[in-house]
Each structure stands twice: as C-alpha cells, then as structure tokens.
Amino acid sequence: MVKFHVKEASGALREIEVPTDMNLNLMEVLKASEYEIEAACGGMALCATCHIEVLEGIGKLNPRTDAELDMLDTLPVVLSNSRLACQIKVTEDLNDVVLRLNNS
C-alpha cells in the first residue's frame, strides 16, 4: 500500500491509500476516488485531460516521457510540476506525494 495526498479546491488535504500491486496508474486512482477527471483517451497520453500539478515529491516519480511532454505541450498553461496522471505508475514512489488537479 502507498499513501499520498490530494490538495482539494478548498485547500484541505485528502489522504488516499491504494495498493501498489494492481498495475494502476494515478489517473485511474483519482477517477476511482470520485475526482472529476475526463481521461478521454483512457490512459494513452493522448488527450491531456488528466493534468495534475505535483506540489511535493515530484523528484521521486518516474520521469516524463516524450509522449507525455508532447501532450503537455498542447495545454495552454504548463508548469514545471505539471504531469499527466495517467503516466504516473502507482508504486512506493508515490508515498507522501502531494498533488492537485488542474482542470483548465
């Protein structure tokens, strides 16, 4: 199991705990946690509708691939901590990470 936090619109931190052995990606976990994530392409890094900002712990995550960077580039606003949630694997690396949804 791994625990991470989502900073919600209200500013509150919500703790989410998920298993690491189910081959999940972060987009799937956020969707299952009832967050409004379109994930139009279903996790292929082809639509940029699961844009998140990693507020703490970005260095621990698997790095951005070319495909992810390509898609992020199509967004009007990209920050240095921008990621596509579907490209982040749910592993122990997610422990203590804090993130925020970016629905722009």
Place this chain on the structure above:
Amino acid sequence: MIRTDICIIGAGPVGLFAVFEAGLLKMRCHLVDVLPQIGGQLTEIYPKKPIYDIPGYPEIKAHELIDNLAKQIEPFKPTFSLGERVTHVIRNEDGGFEVKTSDNTSITCKVIVIAGGLGCFEPRKPEIADLDRFEGKGVLYFVKNPDQFKDKRLVVTGGGDSALDWTIHLASIAKHLTLVHRNETFRGAPDSAEKVFALAEAGKIDLLLNTNLQAVSGNGHLKAISLVDKKNETKTIEADFLIPLFGLSPKLGPISEWGLKLDKNAIEVNTFDYSTNVEGIYAIGDINTYPGKLKLILSGFHEAALMAQSAFKFVYPNQKLSFKYTTVNGVNAF
C-alpha cells in the same frame, strides 16, 4: 432545411453504426458532429492506435475501424453536417423534433439519437484575463476562412502540429505573422518545424520562442498582445488577430440544457432500449450511463441495435416490426 427520420448527434463509431442498424429497418439518418471529420475520438485523438476488443478483429487501427464503418453504412446513404455543434433541440407539434446547429442548419426529424461520446471537443483556452471579451473580435480558436487574414497582423500561439501547419499556410496570406511558442523546440512534425524555422530565417515570419501570452488588449476589437519570455522580459506587439492553438478538450456542452436526466456528465437511459427520460430521444455509447455500464465500443454497437428496434415505432407508427437477420434478408440499400 434537412428532413430525416433520425438525427444522430455524434459521428463516432457508435453514431456511425447506428446508421447501419437504423438502415436495416428502413430509417434514414443525418449525423451532426462538431469535429470536421467523422470518427470522433478515434480519428481526433488516436487514429493510429490499435484496438484489440472489436469482435472479429484481433487487432484493428482506430482509423481503419472508422473507414470500415463508413463503408458498411454507405448503402444507407447517411448525410452529414460536420464541423457544426447542435445548439437547440425543439419539440415539434407532430411529436418530432427540430434540431438546430451553430451554423444555422435546421434538421427536422422524428427521433434524436445522442451518440456524443465525451461531449463536444472544444478548443483549450489559455488562462488570460479578458480573453473571452475578444472572442470573435480578433481572437479565434479555429481557422475557417484563411482569406480573412489578408493584409492583417496575425499572432499564432502553440507548438503542436496545428500551430505549425497554420503558420506555414497563413504566412503567405497575412500581412505579418508572429508565432509564439513557450518552448525552444517544437513537438509537431519535424519537417513542419523545419519549414517554420526556415520561414523565420528568411524574415517571412517572426518567431518568438520561450515566450508566453500574458495579456490582450483593444477597444472593442483586439489591438495588441503582451508577451513575456523566460527571462521575465515583457513586450507588446500590435495585432489584428490572435489564434491560440492548444488542442481540443471534451466538454458536455449544450447537451446539458435539453431536459435530459444526467448523472455526472452522462445521460441516464433505460437499458430496455437506451431511451432517455425524453420520449423520442435516445442516448448510446460513452455518453450514456446505466447500472453496469462499460464504456466500450462494442457495448455502444449493441446499444445502437436495441435503440433502432425501439425508434422504429416513432418513424413507422402504423407498422409492425418483424426482426430479420442480414444473412436471410441481406442489406437492402436505399
């Protein structure tokens, strides 16, 4: 004015297959889609991706599935309004509907089938104050009529294929063109990027890399655009038009205003026939929801078949429907 039996909103795989199922029952279809081409997200988002769960196809590329569906429905002569968004749905006195689009197309039909997938693809908009004030007054998200830029000063922003392609195309039309991109390199097709760099070197366009939009200003119509680069230096350039090209993002759009029962961003349907709470309006494919719903193309195909059987009563109220297999009856073209 277009007259048809069924107006299908959304020309993705499920909307296309609905034409086939309706056609077998002698019902004619007109399709409306906000995208300029058929295929929905399969052609817009992942045309070259293989799909592995279409029955009978161990593997098929998304665009090939759309090509095949287009061929399959050809005998039933569907008609299309592409690049148009449905804005209004009005109930007629005879129980049918009047469907109106953003281009003022009017479609009279007996049944509406919403096969809208994720909703309308809408342009992603940069987060800049007052940008919406200049929409249609200098700020455009689509290029429909390139000639309007003749003798005008134009700013294009973005780094993908559409930003590159339009820059190359419009460089020879506009009086002056500036391409603004936040990075140093382009992620669009390499030969398009080369052409853009060549245009910049030849002095045909201004290329501003590592630069972001900051503000827009004008008096009724767009007049100037402020930019900021990575060193935090700002500058303002005069412009008649700004075209931000940051791709498309799906939104439910006007569908949410038609009195349909919604659950989150999906339309609730009765699994008996995939009808909505409004008589004569059906919803099939990714846009609907019901207990156990799976967003799969094959589920949408099944929903299309049951919808057609049910819609028959609105198109031919005095006829009894007898179910026939295509192996027995063949496909009888219109």
